[in-house]
Every structure is written in C-alpha cells, then in structure tokens.
Amino acid sequence: xxxxxxxxxxxxxxxxxxxxxxxxxxxxxxxxxxxxxxxxxxxxxxxxxxxxxxxxxxxxxxxxxxxxxxxxxxxxxxxxxxxxxxxxxxxxxxxxxxxxxxxxxxxxxxxxxxxxxxxxxxxxxxxxxxxxxxxxxxxxxxxxxxxxx
Amino acid sequence: xxxxxxxxxxxxxxxxxxxxxxxxxxxxxxxxxxxxxxxxxxxxxxxxxxxxxxxxxxxxxxxxxxxxxxxxxxxxxxxxxxxxxxxxxxxxxxxxxxxxxxxxxxxxxxxxxxxxxxxxxxxxxxxxxxxxxxxxxxxxxxxxxxxxx
Amino acid sequence: xxxxxxxxxxxxxxxxxxxxxxxxxxxxxxxxxxxxxxxxxxxxxxxxxxxxxxxxxxxxxxxxxxxxxxxxxxxxxxxxxxxxxxxxxxxxxxxxxxxxxxxxxxxxxxxxxxxxxxxxxxxxxxxxxxxxxxxxxxxxxxxxxxxxx
Amino acid sequence: xxxxxxxxxxxxxxxxxxxxxxxxxxxxxxxxxxxxxxxxxxxxxxxxxxxxxxxxxxxxxxxxxxxxxxxxxxxxxxxxxxxxxxxxxxxxxxxxxxxxxxxxxxxxxxxxxxxxxxxxxxxxxxxxxxxxxxxxxxxxxxxxxxxxx
Numbered sequence: 001x002x003x004x005x006x007x008x009x010x011x012x013x014x015x016x017x018x019x020x021x022x023x024x025x026x027x028x029x030x031x032x033x034x035x036x037x038x039x040x041x042x043x044x045x046x047x048x049x050x051x052x053x054x055x056x057x058x059x060x061x062x063x064x065x066x067x068x069x070x071x072x073x074x075x076x077x078x079x080x081x082x083x084x085x086x087x088x089x090x091x092x093x094x095x096x097x098x099x100x101x102x103x104x105x106x107x108x109x110x111x112x113x114x115x116x117x118x119x120x121x122x123x124x125x126x127x128x129x130x131x132x133x134x135x136x137x138x139x140x141x142x143x144x145x146x147x148x149x
Numbered sequence: 150x151x152x153x154x155x156x157x158x159x160x161x162x163x164x165x166x167x168x169x170x171x172x173x174x175x176x177x178x179x180x181x182x183x184x185x186x187x188x189x190x191x192x193x194x195x196x197x198x199x200x201x202x203x204x205x206x207x208x209x210x211x212x213x214x215x216x217x218x219x220x221x222x223x224x225x226x227x228x229x230x231x232x233x234x235x236x237x238x239x240x241x242x243x244x245x246x247x248x249x250x251x252x253x254x255x256x257x258x259x260x261x262x263x264x265x266x267x268x269x270x271x272x273x274x275x276x277x278x279x280x281x282x283x284x285x286x287x288x289x290x291x292x293x294x295x296x297x298x
Numbered sequence: 299x300x301x302x303x304x305x306x307x308x309x310x311x312x313x314x315x316x317x318x319x320x321x322x323x324x325x326x327x328x329x330x331x332x333x334x335x336x337x338x339x340x341x342x343x344x345x346x347x348x349x350x351x352x353x354x355x356x357x358x359x360x361x362x363x364x365x366x367x368x369x370x371x372x373x374x375x376x377x378x379x380x381x382x383x384x385x386x387x388x389x390x391x392x393x394x395x396x397x398x399x400x401x402x403x404x405x406x407x408x409x410x411x412x413x414x415x416x417x418x419x420x421x422x423x424x425x426x427x428x429x430x431x432x433x434x435x436x437x438x439x440x441x442x443x444x445x446x447x
Numbered sequence: 448x449x450x451x452x453x454x455x456x457x458x459x460x461x462x463x464x465x466x467x468x469x470x471x472x473x474x475x476x477x478x479x480x481x482x483x484x485x486x487x488x489x490x491x492x493x494x495x496x497x498x499x500x501x502x503x504x505x506x507x508x509x510x511x512x513x514x515x516x517x518x519x520x521x522x523x524x525x526x527x528x529x530x531x532x533x534x535x536x537x538x539x540x541x542x543x544x545x546x547x548x549x550x551x552x553x554x555x556x557x558x559x560x561x562x563x564x565x566x567x568x569x570x571x572x573x574x575x576x577x578x579x580x581x582x583x584x585x586x587x588x589x590x591x592x593x594x595x596x
Contacts, residue, residue, distance in 0.1 A: 033483035056380025072519030082354025205529025221370030231503025
C-alpha cells in the first residue's frame with residue numbers, strides 16, 4: 001500500500017476514534033475483537049462520507065448489504081484507553097461484486113503502524129441473499145479510493 | 150423475592166455462565182454493561198427451556214419479540230474472569246402484555262447476592278411494532294415461574 | 299429533572315453519538331445493553347471535558363475508578379442505525395463518595411425523550427478496593443452539573 | 448489442516464456455542480466481530496481443559512498473557528440466532544514464544560465449513576510487556592494438539 005498516494009490515482013479516508021474503557025481488557029489494552037468494531041465504524045463513515053451512500057439507506061432503502069467475506073489483521077503495537085486510533089482506509093482492489101479494503105492503524109497522530117487490517121466485502125442483495133455487481137452509482141466513488149499496490 | 154420458594158407457588162430458573170476475558174475491564178472486573186448481555190442469555194435459555202418457546206422461533210416464525218421497556222440493576226459485589234455467575238430468574242408480575250423478571254446474581258455456587266436485576270419485557274408484534282397480549286400457549290408456562298413477593 | 303435549568307443552578311453536558319450497525323439487533327433497533335456502552339462513553343467525555351479529569355489519567359495515574367453501583371433505564375422509544383442519540387447528562391445528587399447521574403436520551407435533535415438512565419457511581423481507590431471521598435479538586439466541577447429535582 | 452487427524456499425530460479441541468441474540472445484526476446473521484469473541488471463548492476453554500492451564504490463573508497468578516499478534520478469517524456461510532457453532536481447534540505450529548491456532552467453524556453438527564480462523568498468539572510476560580518462551584509445563588500439552596499440515 002502506497003504511503004503517499006498521488007492525488008490523481010487515489011485517496012485515503014482518514015478516521016479518528018477515541019479508545020474507550022469498553023474497548024480495553026484486563027491487561028489494560030484494546031481487546032482485539034473490538035478493533036473490528038472500530039474498523040466497521042470507519043467503513044460506515046467511509047461509505048457515508050467518502051462514497052456518498054451510508055449503510056442505513058443502503059440497507060434500509062436499497063436492501064443492499066456489504067457483508068465481510070474475509071478479514072485479516074496484524075497487531076503490531078498495543079493501544080490503551082485514552083489513545084486516539086486513526087484508521088487510514090484505502091481500496092486495494094475493486095472486483096465485480098467485491099471490494100478489498102486496507103486499514104492502517106496509527107496512534108495519537110503518529111505515523112507508526114500499530115495495526116493493519118485487510119478486508120474483503122461483497123455487495124449483496126439482502127432479499128435474495130446473493131452477491132450483486134457493485135451498483136453503478138457507487139463504483140466510481142469507490143474507485144476514487146483505489147491505490148496502486 | 151422469596152429465597153426458598155415453595156414448589157407450588159413458584160419456580161426459579163437457574164442458569165450458570167462463566168465470566169470470560171471479554172466480559173472484564175481494565176480493573177479486572179466485569180464491565181457492567183456485559184451483565185445485561187449475560188442476563189439476556191439467561192432470559193433466552195429460560196424462554197427456550199423454561200417456557201418452552203425459544204427466541205429464534207418466536208422471532209423467526211411467529212414474528213413476536215420481547216423488547217425490554219425498563220431495567221434496573223444493583224451491583225453489590227464484583228465478579229472476575231474465571232468466576233461462575235449464577236442467575237436465578239423468577240417472574241415477579243405477569244400483566245396483559247408485560248412480564249416482570251428478577252435475576253439474583255450469585256458467584257461460584259455461593260448464596261451471597263452479587264447483583265440483582267429487575268426487568269420488564271413486553272410481548273410485541275414485530276411487524277406491527279406494538280404490544281400484544283402474552284400468547285395463550287405461553288402464559289401458563291410463564292406463570293409457573295411467578296413468585297409471591 | 300428540570301428541562302431548562304437556570305444557568306446558575308446547574309448545567310447539562312450534551313453528547314451526541316451515531317447509532318451504528320454494531321449497536322443494532324435482528325429487529326433493526328438498538329440492542330438495549332449497547333445503550334449502557336453509549337452512556338459510559340458520555341460519562342467518559344463528561345469526566346474529561348466537563349469535570350476536567352479524564353478516566354485514563356484518573357485510573358492510570360491516580361488509581362481511582364468510578365464503578366457503577368446501581369443503574370436503571372426506561373426505554374420509551376426505539377432508535378435505529380443512522381439515528382443520532384443525544385444524551386443530556388446532569389448530576390442529581392452528590393454524596394460523600396457517590397454521584398448520581400441522569401441521562402436523557404433524545405433522537406436526531408428532537409426533544410422527545412426516547413430513553414432515560416439514572417446511575418450511581420462511586421469513587422474508589424483501585425488499589426485498596428474501597429470507596430473514597432470524591433477528590434477535592436473534582437467536587438466543585440461535579441457540583442457544577444447538579445440540578446435541583 | 449487435516450480433516451481426520453490420526454490419533455497419534457494430533458488432536459482437536461471441539462467446542463460448541465449457541466448463537467445468541469446479542470451476536471446477530473440487523474440482517475439477522477452473526478455480526479462478524481462477534482466470531483472473534485466466540486473464538487476467544489474457545490481458546491479460553493482449550494487452555495483450561497485442553498492445555499490444563501486456564502487464562503484466569505495464567506494471567507492472575509503467573510502474570511502471563513497470550514495476546515493475539517495476527518488473525519485472519521474466511522466467512523464462508525452465515526450463522527443465525529439459535530444455530531450452534533462448533534469450533535474445532537487445532538495447533539498448526541509451535542514456535543519459541545508463539546503458537547498458531549486454526550479454528551474450523553461448523554454449524555448444528557454438520558461437517559460443512561462455515562468459517563475458518565487462523566490466529567497467532569504469543570506468550571507474554573505481562574509485567575515486562577515482552578514475549579517469553581512457551582512455559583515448559585505447557586509446551587507438551589500444546590503440542591498434543593499439533594496437526595501436520
């Protein structure tokens with residue numbers, strides 16, 4: 001993933017979240033499954049603000065969901081209550097139905113990678129329960145965040 | 150709530166759950182919102198095993214939900230990872246649409262109250278979004294757990 | 299709780315949070331235990347911004363916690379993904395060690411109460427595991443939010 | 448991962464969990480971050496029952512944690528409230544400090560893979576905050592679950 005994508009080729013969606021009491025475990029650090037809640041929140045705001053189509057209307061009106069078919073995460077350094085987690089979200093591949101997302105996790109404005117996540121989501125017709133092509137109105141907005149590997 | 154209910158008057162539903170890593174906070178004790186997840190699990194098993202009508206079929210087939218309209222909890226003593234939480238569930242009131250539930254929370258087989266919860270649920274037609282009378286087939290099964298205050 | 303507290307007597311802390319996918323249940327509405335996570339987040343920001351002493355430093359440096367000893371909640375109307383939950387937090391009583399908090403839950407900028415929470419927290423020496431008087435530097439800041447019932 | 452490991456070469460730890468209301472999302476299926484909570488519960492019971500050293504004592508008495516340094520998951524088929532998730536846990540690699548775990552997720556006693564997880568955990572001195580060799584008393588118990596790829 002390019003650190004400094006050219007403005008033409010791609011774009012990254014930057015999203016800050018405060019690490020809260022409820023995210024942390026008896027060791028005082030973020031309990032790792034909570035990072036996936038935090039990444040999901042980033043994806044929701046990216047869809048609403050970056051792609052221009054929020055999940056509430058996508059699910060509620062268009063009956064389209066974006067389930068996750070695979071995800072992987074490397075946890076490099078820990079975060080604690082009071083830290084600010086920054087996720088930089090980029091798109092690494094756009095398929096027919098699927099989109100690959102990458103999240104770089106930074107801490108308190110620093111540039112050190114604390115975790116990274118790679119996720120594949122699929123656009124799905126919720127009534128039929130099967131994958132559908134990425135809607136035409138969303139594809140160019142999604143491709144806007146595509147980075148060249 | 151009677152500690153030793155007579156067999157005729159009432160019954161209690163006893164449900165044990167292990168306190169896990171994911172329930173605990175940086176102070177090493179159960180983060181209180183997790184107790185409501187644990188109580189919900191007790192209610193689910195009471196509906197399935199005690200009342201004879203599990204939530205999956207109630208929601209999925211009969212389209213009836215049991216939302217919570219009020220809940221209160223006193224946290225008397227803490228629980229930690231590795232403890233076994235026992236909830237003793239009883240019914241304290243049966244209305245037209247509503248049921249009042251009480252949960253006594255005990256630890257590791259002891260009789261000391263560690264927490265208690267009082268909850269009011271309502272039977273609801275999920276399609277119409279409004280309260281309905283407690284279904285006739287469930288009412289006597291629910292009343293079986295009614296305690297005299 | 300006064301709706302329009304006089305500026306002298308009290309103050310309310312206003313906190314908005316987006317209802318996300320992770321908060322909602324198979325009925326499409328907020329699963330009630332998640333409201334306690336959301337209220338905890340409001341309390342954390344009130345401590346940091348309203349009282350001037352955030353939980354991370356309170357726990358991490360001063361080794362003081364604020365466990366909840368009782369909580370109750372009325373759920374009046376539902377919230378859904380994409381709604382904005384506003385909590386208006388006020389203080390209803392300040393004891394020696396304890397503070398009573400009230401949260402009015404509003405939706406999307408409206409004034410209709412959707413839920414309300416009353417919570418009692420206690421200042422606690424985490425090392426000794428027992429209640430302590432509210433620290434002198436925090437008491438006046440907390441009393442600033444006290445409303446006359 | 449061998450489907451039918453020979454009794455000599457390896458062993459699998461089998462763990463069943465009920466999919467509950469709290470695990471499911473507005474689409475009625477398990478919200479994927481909850482699968483990591485469920486896998487963590489399987490790991491906890493494997494440590495306690497399979498390895499013979501539960502996390503509560505490992506953390507609380509020996510001050511050793513087992514943080515996750517990487518995890519990946521493929522979600523093949525969905526699960527719903529009322530389903531029983533079976534995780535078959537095996538060990539795929541034993542390093543100096545690290546252990547690689549694999550979880551096959553099955554539904555309702557079937558043999559169809561619904562999801563699979565690969566996770567790397569590291570034994571860590573919680574006081575020093577650094578990796579340590581797998582404790583000698585635990586290594587053979589862990590290797591008992593090692594499968595030949």
